Amino acid sequence: MVESEGGTLSKNCSEDLFKGLARAPHNLIEALRKVQAVYGYLPPEGIKLAANYVGVPFAQAYSVATFYHQYSLEPIGKYRILVCMGTACHLSGNSLNIEFLRNVLGLKQGQKTTRDRLFSVEEARCFGCCGLAPVIVVQKPDGSNEIIGRANPRSLRATLERYRRLEAGEKK
Numbered sequence: 510m511v512e513s514e515g516g517t518l519s520k521n522c523s524e525d526l527f528k529g530l531a532r533a534p535h536n537l538i539e540a541l542r543k544v545q546a547v548y549g550y551l552p553p554e555g556i557k558l559a560a561n562y563v564g565v566p567f568a569q570a571y572s573v574a575t576f577y578h579q580y581s582l583e584p585i586g587k588y589r590i591l592v593c594m595g596t597a598c599h600l601s602g603n604s605l606n607i608e609f610l611r612n613v614l615g616l617k618q619g620q621k622t623t624r625d626r627l628f629s630v631e632e633a634r635c636f637g638c639c640g641l642a643p644v645i646v647v648q649k650p651d652g653s654n655e656i657i658g659r660a661n662p663r664s665l666r667a668t669l670e671r672y673r674r675l676e677a678g679e680k681k
């Protein structure tokens with residue numbers, strides 16, 4: 510188990526955090542994934558730790574962390590809702606769907622995670638399944654994804670309610 514010191518990652522924990530991972534630049538993506546798995550997002554000190562571990566400059570690790578939509582530089586919700594903003598999805602309904610999600614979840618301008626940290630709503634690049642447009646992907650805490658094709662406010666409301674019920678059941 511990796512421990513944090515006052516909310517920051519300690520250099521001493523990198524051996525535990527990256528256990529089994531070779532110190533090589535090609536392992537940068539996996540090192541960042543491990544940091545995010547522990548923290549739920551990538552704080553700057555986590556990116557630095559991953560960069561130092563695999564031996565690449567911070568700027569390189571930072572650009573990788575900002576390029577891939579599976580990484581977040583801010584705290585994210587337990588269920589991460591990725592709204593495709595590729596051309597097909599944008600034009601076929603996701604510009605409205607993302608507004609619907611932000612409204613129904615009470616997210617203010619610039620806010621992407623609900624106060625209870627249950628959901629995050631983020632824009633994403635094309636998932637490569639444009640035939641299902643508009644597409645929304647929910648990343649679940651177990652690492653699996655739910656792909657919602659031909660998404661609309663009705664199906665999205667049902668999805669949110671299903672996850673809320675699941676959470677309520679888990680807390681009983």
Ligand code: FES
Pocket residue numbers: 593594595596597598599634635636637638639640642644
């Ligand atoms: S444009 Fe959305 S999946 Fe391709």
